[in-house]
Amino acid sequence: MSSGLKGILTSTTKADRLLLFILILLSSSGTLFVKEVLPKGRTVQIEVDGQPAYVLPIERERTVLVKGPYGNTVIEIKNHKVRIIESPCPNKLCIQQGWIESGAIVCLPNRVVVIIGDSQRGTESLFDAVDAVT
Amino acid sequence: MQSHDKYRIALLSAYALALHGFEGILPTPIPWLRLGLANIITLTTLLLYGLRAAIMVTLIRVILGSLFTGTFLGPAFILSFGGGVTSTLAMGLVLSLMPKLFGPVGLSLIGALFHNIAQLLLAYVIFIQRIEAILLISPVIILIGTMTGSVNGAVSDLLIKNLKKTDEKDKNTQ
Numbered sequence: 001m002s003s004g005l006k007g008i009l010t011s012t013t014k015a016d017r018l019l020l021f022i023l024i025l026l027s028s029s030g031t032l033f034v035k036e037v038l039p040k041g042r043t044v045q046i047e048v049d050g051q052p053a054y055v056l057p058i059e060r061e062r063t064v065l066v067k068g069p070y071g072n073t074v075i076e077i078k079n080h081k082v083r084i085i086e087s088p089c090p091n092k093l094c095i096q097q098g099w100i101e102s103g104a105i106v107c108l109p110n111r112v113v114v115i116i117g118d119s120q121r122g123t124e125s126l127f128d129a130v131d132a133v134t
Numbered sequence: 135m136q137s138h139d140k141y142r143i144a145l146l147s148a149y150a151l152a153l154h155g156f157e158g159i160l161p162t163p164i165p166w167l168r169l170g171l172a173n174i175i176t177l178t179t180l181l182l183y184g185l186r187a188a189i190m191v192t193l194i195r196v197i198l199g200s201l202f203t204g205t206f207l208g209p210a211f212i213l214s215f216g217g218g219v220t221s222t223l224a225m226g227l228v229l230s231l232m233p234k235l236f237g238p239v240g241l242s243l244i245g246a247l248f249h250n251i252a253q254l255l256l257a258y259v260i261f262i263q264r265i266e267a268i269l270l271i272s273p274v275i276i277l278i279g280t281m282t283g284s285v286n287g288a289v290s291d292l293l294i295k296n297l298k299k300t301d302e303k304d305k306n307t308q
Binding site: 031 | 234235236237238239240243244247269270272273274276277280284287291295
């Protein structure tokens with residue numbers, strides 16, 4: 001087997017080794033850095049009374065109205081941030097919290113929860129798709 | 135093409151098909167990981183009998199393989215077909231344009247790379263229109279492809295050398 005291994009080494013050309021080196025370098029650095037480069041695929045999840053009402057991408061500007069026990073809560077998504085702009089609750093703590101980029105806003109009286117979470121769904125469905133292929 | 139060669143192409147197709155099927159039942163740490171063992175046969179065919187024979191072996195493997203697993207003309211077939219044909223064409227093109235530049239290992243790396251790129255593009259078009267998901271997974275897939283590709287190239291190199299040796303022996307005994 002040793003002669004076989006030697007044979008492999010001597011039969012690779014310089015271009016072979018260069019190509020191998022470049023591919024390993026590019027793909028391993030890509031593996032390490034791709035997460036930093038990509039925009040984070042985050043979502044805004046809105047729950048009313050414990051029930052999920054909306055899952056929205058944080059990139060898209062949008063104003064959403066949801067109906068809680070007290071009345072209507074208006075949530076605004078803009079510039080990758082979220083805030084509650086209108087709420088029927090008595091103390092308006094949720095509005096005072098202002099813009100958030102991560103974490104959550106909870107309006108206990110009107111039972112509205114706004115969570116910014118990572119959306120892993122895209123990657124998962126990719127894995128599922130490739131899995132179905134193998 | 136001599137009848138001797140035809141017989142060998144049929145045999146090579148059968149080997150490719152067997153390796154393709156064997157690899158399908160082989161447990162791997164990541165479910166979508168494939169070793170691309172069939173590419174050993176494709177590359178060997180390309181180097182010994184040329185591009186036309188290699189394409190033939192690839193088509194026979196992809197079509198019969200999908201018929202056996204019941205995925206013919208399904209999305210898995212499209213991925214397998216696109217990847218197989220693209221990688222064979224890429225290897226054949228590089229070999230005919232720059233015959234002396236790359237050895238079997240380099241050609242195998244090119245084949246693996248184009249196989250991966252074609253499948254990622256097809257996966258993007260067919261399954262998920264989310265470019266960030268594809269970008270996220272591409273470097274990992276290409277890294278694994280590079281590793282399996284270099285091993286496959288080395289095996290193909292050994293195979294070709296041994297086939298040539300037996301050919302010479304046959305000629306001497308005749």
